Amino acid sequence: MAETLTRTGALDGWAARFAELPDSVALLAEPFHTMTSVRGETTLRPNTWVEEDGFDAVWLGPDEVLRTSPFRSAAELGGTDVSAQRTTIRLRGAHARDLLETGCAIDLHPRVFGAGSAAVTLLGQANVILLCLGENDYRILVRSSFAAYLAEWLLDAATEYRG
Amino acid sequence: MQLIECPYCGPREEVEFHYGGQAGVAYPADPAALTDEEWGRFVFVRANPKGRFEERWSHAAGCRRWFTAVRDTATYRFSR
Amino acid sequence: MAENLPEHPDFLWRTPEPRRSYDVVVVGGGGHGLATAHYLAKNHGITNVAVLEKGWLAGGNMARNTTLIRSNYLWDESAAIYEHALKLWEGLEEDLGYPILFSQRGVLNLAHTEQDVRDSVRRVEANRLNGIDAEWLSPDEVAKICPIVNVSGDIRYPVHGATYQPRAGIAKHDYVAWGFARRADEAGIDLIQDCEVVGFETDGDLVTRVRTTRGDIACGTVALCAAGHTSVLLDMLGVPAPLQSHPLQALVSELLEPVHPTIVMSNAVHVYVSQAHKGELVMGAGVDSYNGYGQRGAFHIIERQMAAAVELFPMFARAHLLRTWGGIVDVTPDASPIVGHTPYANVYLNSGWGTGGFKATPGIGWCLADTVAHGRPHPYVAPFALDRFTTGALVDEHGAAAVAH
Amino acid sequence: MTRVDGYGRVDRTRTLRFTFDGVSYTGHPGDTLASALLAHGVRTIARSVKQDRPRGVTAVWSEDPTGLVQVEEPFPEPMLLATTIELVDGLVASSIGGRGRLAEVPDTARYDRRYAHCETLVVGAGPAGLLAARTAARRGDRVVLVDDRPAAGGSLTGTERICGRDALDFVADTLAELRAHPDVRILLRTTAFGHYDDGFVLALERRTDHLAPAPQGLSRQRVWRIRAGHVVVATGAHERPIVVADNDRPGIMLAASARDLLHRYGVLAGRRVVVFTSDDAAYDAAADLAGAGAEVTLLDPRPVRGDSRSGDYRRSRGLVLGTGAGPDGAISHVFTDQGELPCDLLLLSGGWNPTSHLFSHVRGALRYDAELGAFRPGEALAGVTVVGAANGTFDLAGCLAEGRGETPEPLPRTNLVLWRTDGDPARQYVDLQRDSTVADIARATGAGLRSVEHVKRYTTIGTAHDQGKTSGVLASAITAELLGVPIESLGTTTFRPPYTPIAFAALAGRERGQLFDPVRTTALHAWHVARGAVFEDVGQWKRARYYPLPGEAGGTEDMDTAVLRECAAVRRDVGILDGSTLGKIEVRGPDAGAFLDMIYTNLMSSLRPGRVRYGVMCGLDGMVIDDGTVLRLDDEGFLVYTTTGGAAPILDHMEEWLQTEWPHLRVTLTSVTEQWATFPVVGPRSRDVVGALAPHVDVSAAAFPFMTWQDTEVDGVPVRLARISFSGELAWEVSVDGWHAPALWRRLIALGEPYGITPYGTETMHVLRAEKGYPIIGQDTDGTVSPQDLGMSWAVSTKKVDFIGKRSFARAENRNPLRKQLVGLLPLDPTVKLPEGSQIIEQTAELPPPPVPMLGHVTSSYRSAALGRTFALALVKGGHARIGERLTVPVGGDLVPVEVTGSVLVDPEGTRRDG
């Protein structure tokens, strides 16, 4: 067999188009983050994510936490492996929030949705998990089958900032 | 366009929710014991008041939890 | 397209004081109640009738609907009553002596997926066997009938074809109501506005009096024609029925020169459009998901509808939304009406027409009058009895009713 | 030219060129089309819709009922008000007769939307709104301030003094202060057009039309979706006319509008001006127009004038009764109770209507104020405050006080409420856009109508683009007068969004073209595209329907040829399908089995780990809603496959039952639809291919029986193999995580090459399953079909006490032997393919007259490579008992004879399943 089983990210092939964007709305695909869904009561505060020991824990609901890590395996994280269920897009730059506000209804003001915030919500017509990493720095987790749609949507939303 | 309070996630836009109609309609303990009419009523008939209504919603695009809320069907106001 | 609207007759209806007693009390002065009154007088000579309306006459869904009239329903039971209605529409202007601007410009129901195509063919074939005019059209044929529809392959959900009912049409809703009202009034029937029914007095399985905001009224027979408010009345009678009231919205554009010669409906992209006589584009979409009695709905429904409209009709991009409004429709589990007996021997129910009862107006008025006059369901409404939810003999018209019409 | 020096805020150092009705004109930045035309003395700019009478500019902003034009350049747009079109170089517009014309060319402009959140939204940047915004900003609120005009200041003309300073300086300072707050957003050219529940306000921002050429990339218009903790409505008031005969001529205007034209644009709309008013405000107009050089006569029916400005105008007590026109149809004189007066401009002022639309949108009740002759907000609404003229407070000091949140002392009123003067009702226009007159109202009341809602619909008053901004209250008042009832007993008609007309495209936003609805794709999408697949829309998914090969003469195969080829290849050799769109739900927990026993009609808890079972789900009414296979993963885990369309609804269905009915069950549900890519490898040679893929797995029939699954690894990547067949052939479903899907798929194709592996699409999949009589939920069912109807009684447990839908099977209708049941149909002519959807009737040589009783319909219909003929599946009344009978299917004009068969047409014995 010539080929070994290589991995493919849902947004492989978009890098060139992402690269055309200005720094103020930089998009980056972050493929291959391991993710697991862990069920049961959680001590995490609603609408937040935190860094734990080698992974990030994202509050998805009163009895569901998503663990994500770019380097750990699903077995290490525990729970149901959902690594390929969603893919990850990083959005940052001076207009990152402005861009999200063209399609996300929740209040993204840093006082309300600052670093450490997380929300399961809609962006455009895609269901996403939105994480705030810092000012104008976001991670967007989207169902893999919606990834191309969301990428197209984000690129289109960025039209205004292309100068 | 209502802002609906998810008991878990807080206020979110109406579009994130799925409506579930009347709350508190229990599944019959023994469906086989019901007459056709009683069963038909359970399957199809739900209250439809004008005014205060206890109803079910699910935060479909968010935490996916179902919850019960009280809303006035004439004013659309939720009682908080 | 008529340049000017016609002159109205000099007189429409009286404003009588309610009498103490009537042979028949029709609750609800919408299209259905008024048509019932008209046919009670015309077909059965019953004129000691009051139509009680809580607001202004025909100010409920009758004032709010998008006036689509068609009979191309799937099931035999539905086809029969809607086709009966359509035939009446075809002679209604003469019957009422009122220009109701009934315009048979045809309706296209677009298909956007393979399953839409199957469902469409199924309905067309069923319609034909029921003697209802129906055709299945290719995208090119669609474009011939309505050149402004985007039938190119480059939209998200390309048009795969459409069903076409040439005899379908629109009418001027208010004039229809007023035409019925005028005839009923002429026959001596009392149309009583600002008269809300707030309760019933019963004696065994009979309702003896109707309590209203304008006093109690003794009644022989009661016909409930309260559309979105039916549940409120049934609650007063303690009769459970599978009805849920939802807001349904519609909208119009400003007046435009004629561009849209027919009616186009699309289930998949959720919009339907016609151009009224004055020139405004009239559109509707789906119901809001939740129960509501507010005659108003959420704006995202309108926005989605506009997206669908511009997608299907690129030319509409710079038409302007002029006004939006909402009505309250009573929806049933199988998207078919509930008509006929109630547990009260002298109370007849007419409800559940949901998003599509305008087109039935003359038909249901005819059949309900007949039902009241003879004390048994007219054959066309018999299949729509309340007890079908017990037996399971539903008339599932979701396919035909997925989008408001 | 009627432009006067020293007035107006337009930039006269720059000249803009535009064309109206084919004639070229000039104007200045800051002009509107209306002000520029009036500056050139062009008074007639439209014709009325019914009577084809000339129409000019009646009011100076969005309340204008008459000045509708069609813009042609830069892009055609119908029915715009000349008063709100900002002048740009190269503008081309033309007059219209009350109806617009839509462009033939597609609109290429961008439209988008944006969300905003704030504690305080202020609508209207007049004095009241500015102060309200400033107060909120100083308090630390996040503030959004919107105003539909290009500049803040509202109806301030610049002649006023605020806090001892020039009003416009005060405006500039206040704006500067607001701009300095980081959390204040000021949106000019932005109309709040709809107010919904919970502080939700929609506003349209016009971003580029005033810039010529429009900048690249910027959306032309933007819909702001504002969620505000508190909404301050500071939208001012609309002046309304007094109705007099022939009041519709060009050259007749509202008094404040003429004043605004002078101060904002430097345009003196007439030289010989008659002002007819019963209120004090119009005295300002008289004084200012006189000051700018007009000859002004003011008529006021009141015996003593109120406390208003004096100026260089004549005033007399009197009434205007009608108007006369010159040859151009524009006003030339007025008839008064004292005789005729020549004029080129008549200003009417009958009082003011608070612009309370946004208050009314959220069902705020209005109350009639007899002193004002106006409806004003009559109750307090939570979360909404109405301030300034919108609240019926018409003096500047009062407006400022309300803006600050104070309650000013009401001023004594001196106005006289006058709706109309004597005259021919047929010439007294109430709604100038709809050509509706007092006579029309009289006809309506004469016909017996008693409600303003009826009068509106009878006369069409208030239904035009302006929605009765200046005419609505007049109509109520005149109706009241004619009926002899108090106006408050009639009220107004209902205010509905939008406040001003909004282009459809603006509301569509970016949800157009491919962004209209999400396109969902599988991990293999790129491969399908490269392979030339033809796609099918299945819900939001794009699924490969078939893969046409290059045909003869440079074309490609048509669908029939491609599908026959794919089908034959699968049954002869081996094929592979991208089945990744199937919904997948992991059901986990100690009670998972018990839960699934309630969800499925058959028993699931008895399934052993390593095994697979097919199952059917019904709704409460006993009708099939979905089907699919279930893998038992381990003691507490199941993997449920749903149909592609069922993925989301079935997960919702399960969650609903679990959370609301059986919360005591210890079960969790996790969607893993995209986690797992699934490829059926199907056909006699599938064993070879799967064997080559997983050499460590014994794929013999004995070791790997039908309806079992095993995990393995390929290059260290976990791969799941399941012996499931949706075609009757020997088959495995190969599943792998989405990351490795493309590589594994390519591997399978490479390994399958020696065996002639053929990728096939959904169409072939449908044919293969139909040949075996497997139904597709949603195609062979329509929500009215029970498992028994499908011939699947075997999948309905008789052992279980209960499951969803079970009780419904016992209803009368479910036991009706004439229910429609799934059967096969073979056209007697094996080349005839019945169109799907065709209806079925009793055997007949001639179509009887309608209504023809129908027995059912064709649900699936294909050409079969295996059978060498066409066949169909159908739902037929009492179908199971009719097997062997002949029936007729009308197709177009033909009557196609068919024979009813069992639904399994290929390999009914099931011999191919194990290879």
Ligand SMILES: Cc1cc2nc3c(=O)[nH]c(=O)nc-3n(C[C@H](O)[C@H](O)[C@H](O)COP(=O)(O)OP(=O)(O)OC[C@H]3O[C@@H](n4cnc5c(N)ncnc54)[C@H](O)[C@@H]3O)c2cc1C
């Ligand atoms: C936006 C919209 C679009 C629609 N489009 C179409 C379409 O295109 N084609 C179509 O066929 N159908 C359409 N419909 C549906 C159609 O309007 C209704 O099915 C039909 O009008 C219902 O019958 P009606 O006219 O008698 O109802 P209504 O006009 O609603 O009459 C019911 C009357 O009962 C009165 N009432 C209620 N309770 C009481 C009481 N307690 N006492 C006294 N009076 C009472 C109400 O005030 C009301 O006037 C649409 C509906 C809406 C809302």
Ligand SMILES: NC(=O)c1ccc[n+]([C@@H]2O[C@H](COP(=O)([O-])OP(=O)(O)OC[C@H]3O[C@@H](n4cnc5c(N)ncnc54)[C@H](O)[C@@H]3O)[C@@H](O)[C@H]2O)c1
């Ligand atoms: N003398 C009188 O009788 C009389 C009558 C009325 C008003 N006035 C004067 O008018 C002024 C009223 O001040 P104010 O601040 O209340 O109102 P305003 O008229 O000065 O300002 C209201 C602003 O809101 C804008 N607006 C209206 N609806 C809007 C919407 N839906 N979206 C966005 N913007 C919208 C208007 O274009 C305007 O710019 C005072 O100076 C007052 O004295 C006088």
Ligand SMILES: Cc1cc2nc3c(=O)[nH]c(=O)nc-3n(C[C@H](O)[C@H](O)[C@H](O)COP(=O)(O)O)c2cc1C
């Ligand atoms: C077919 C149809 C056409 C209409 N055309 C117009 C129109 O041209 N202009 C308008 O303002 N309203 C129009 N309306 C809407 C009515 O003004 C009004 O909104 C509707 O009857 C509901 O009443 P409400 O808004 O008073 O509650 C139309 C309504 C219908 C049903």
Ligand SMILES: [Zn+2]
């Ligand atoms: Zn939630």
